[in-house]
Amino acid sequence: MAHLLGAEKVHFEYPNQVVFDQISLGLEDGDRIGIVGRNGDGKTTLLRLLAGTTEPMGGRVTRRGGVTVGVLDQRDSLDHDGTIAEAIVGNRPEHEWASDSRVRDVISGLVGDLDWHARIGDLSGGQRRRTQLAALLVGDWDVLMLDEPTNHLDVEGISWLAEHLNRRFAGNKGAFATVTHDRWFLDAVCSGTWEVHDGIVEPFEGGYAAYVLQRVERDRIASATEEKRRNLMRKELAWLRRGPPARTAKPKFRIDAANQLIEDEPPVRDRIALAQVAAARLGKDVVDLLDVGVSFGDTEVLRDVTWRIAPGERTGILGRNGAGKSTLLALISGTLRATEGRVKRGVTVKVATLTQELDELAEHEAEPVRTVVGRLKANYTSGGKEMTPGQLLERLGFRAGELSTPIRDLSGGQRRRLQLLLILLDEPNVLILDEPTNDLDTDMLAAMEDVLDSWGGCLIVVSHDRYLIERVTDQQYAVIGGELRHLPGGVEEYLRRSRERDAATAAEASGKPQVSAAQQKRAALGGAELRALEKEFSAVDRKLAKTTDARAKLMTKFETHDQSDFDGLLALQQELADTDAQIAGLEERWLELSEQVG
The missing domain is CATH 1.10.287 (Helix Hairpins)
Structure with a gap:
């Protein structure tokens, strides 16, 4: 395979941190690399160094002559006075770009629901992000550098992007590297993984599942180090091998080795024990939605929704942006009244919501973590074991030295984990998670899922992170056309229904029967x-x-x-x-x- 670009003994540092020291690596034709690691360890910096948008302080970045590199940065680079059309196809005449199948596919997959002539400055952050990604993908690049490409994409959008990249790089020509916390996406598109940690970049074969296996093996060999982290990865590996058939049917790692490592590992959740705890805390009545409908003026959002939530139920909610998922959550939490039908709650129900806005932390910005946590309960029961708030913080990935950090100085991921801790210590028995994966790296997602595995209560999750939905919930529903539909086939069934609905809509628009x-x-x-x-x-x-x-x-x-x-x-x-x-x-x-x- 031909070399495309690479780093030779590259050094880069900030005033208080050496990010990379003497790293050497490269991309060749056919490489499809996922970049993982803890937040702040240098994933984005590595991508920018290889792309040439950041210069190394030592060593050099090489590029084969004529190689073109396209970059999706997390920074908004669009002209806010321009239109979507101008951002994606520029001044090219319509007959030229409309005859290009790649351009049509990208436009349909990413911005088909937007006004083609809308002003960029009038779009939401998510709409601008999709436009920026579309503007990149219509181009002809030898190498793509993608920094968090799944941000602001729904489940359908992430599935489309995976299919697009797999088609685009089907042969051994071209390469891409992506920084993402979406573990399903890593498995779907990557043939190799680079883990950034401690100033180095460590390569692994395969996508996320293969990376987890190899990391468990690495940690097993170095058995005296990182005991907690190793055990967490063993649990993650056990779920990957025993999880949804769609994931385990095409493993990219040695199955015998994986089975040997997890043969004594129990299932990630003891469903029977959790059901007992939930029944004891909730009784038989939780929240019943009975023939519920919600309208805002003349706009009907939900209709004929009947859902009896059972004690201990763990449900994932899917649906496109604007489908009504947040409205459904508001009905369950009691912050919104139904326009039609009835919502019935059990007398013992105590609902808590992990929101996207981090509202729980707003009044504590100047206080250190230790002070905020110290006002709460002295202990917390998890999986039948009592833990102090400090132990729970450690389980959620906080280091001892970070307990003295003021809330305002925490990273987005740290704030998200602290928000979850404050909610858990308040001991709700119905927990709603609204897009909980924001700002969390793959290690911290695994840590959060580990805590949720032993939480005894009803869990309702809305997320575009397919891996998380499959990992922490036992069943899935979707909001489709204002109605709540059960999905016995899980996310795969939802995507199939979505494709059929889109095809029917397109056929109706063209006047042809589908x-x-x-x-x-x-x-x-x-x-x-x-x-x-x-x-x-x-x-x-x-x-x-x-x-x-x-x-x-x-x-x-x-x-x-x-x-x-x-x-x-x-x-x-x-x-x-x-x-x-x-x-x-x-x-x-x-x-x-x-x-x-x-």
Whole structure:
């Protein structure tokens, strides 16, 4: 493979920190590199050094003659007085850029929902970011340098970007490097990973899953160091190997080695134990949304929403920007009244929301972390163990020396983790996380997920981070067209529905009928075969509803059962485990049949 660009013995430092010392690395044709590491360790600096937008203080950055490099920086570089059209295609005549399939694909994938002639200065930050990414991707580059390209993209946008990069770099020509905390994206597009830490850049083969395995092996060999970090990565590896089939069906690492490392590692969550805790804290009633609708003036946001949230439920909410996810969260938290229908809350329900605005910290800006935490509870129970707030802070990635830091001097990631700590210490029993991954690196995301694994209560997560949704929740719903839809097939089902909806919309706009893959399969079936499948589908649907109700009744039994009757509790636990297994099998068959009968 031909060398494209690289660093030779590069040195770079700030007045109080040596960022890199004598690092040497390079990009060759076919390289697809994800850059990971703790916030502040130099990921963005490395990208800028390689791109040539920052000069090294020692050593040199080389580039093969004629190689072109496109850069997506986190800084907003657009002309705010220009339009979206001018930013993306410049002054090129329409017939020229419209005949380019790449340009059409990028425009459709990133800014198709925006006014083509809108002024850049009038756009939101997220819309400007998408425009900036589109302006880069329409160009013809040998190397792409992408700094947090998934920021402000929804699940569909991130999926589109992954597909675009995989098509764009399908052969062994060209290369890209990306800094991102989106672990699903790293697995979807990267063939190599660079970890930036302690002034060096350490290479690993494969995407995020392969990187986790190799890091566990590295830490196992150096068994005297980083014990807490090593154990956390073992837990992460265990989830990756036992997680969603879509992730484990194409591992980029040695399966035998991974299985050997995790053979004694328990599941990331003890669902039965957490269900018991949740039932004891909440009772049988949590929050019921009954035929709920919400309108703002003449604009209908939600309609006919019925959702009975069960004790211990861990649910991820998907949906496009503006679909109504925040409205749904506001109904659950009680900060918004329904226009139609009824919202019923249990008497013991205590809801807390991890917001995007960090409101909990606003009044403590001048105070050190130690003072703020010291006013709260002296202990916190996690996974059956009592912990001090300081121990919980350490588990969330704070170092001892950072406890004296004033709140105003904390990084965005530190503030986000401290905000979560303050909420947990207040002991809610329903926790809502609204885009919780902002400002967190991959290590800190793993630390936050580790804490949530042992949290006993209802968890509702809204996030565009697909990895997080799959990692911390047990089921997913989507807000689509103002309605709340259950997704037995998880994120994959949501993306499939989204693609079919977009195709139908495009076909309607063009005046051509759209035939979905499901409709094609349905047409290929014989009449008797189709009727048999439809009959089975109805039976599975009824049985799934009946089994789900039976599970809810089991949870009520946990609440009322004598807690000293260990044999009885054990029997209930086994019955719950059997019921969960039955539900999983029914959901899988339901999804298979739904694709066949349309």
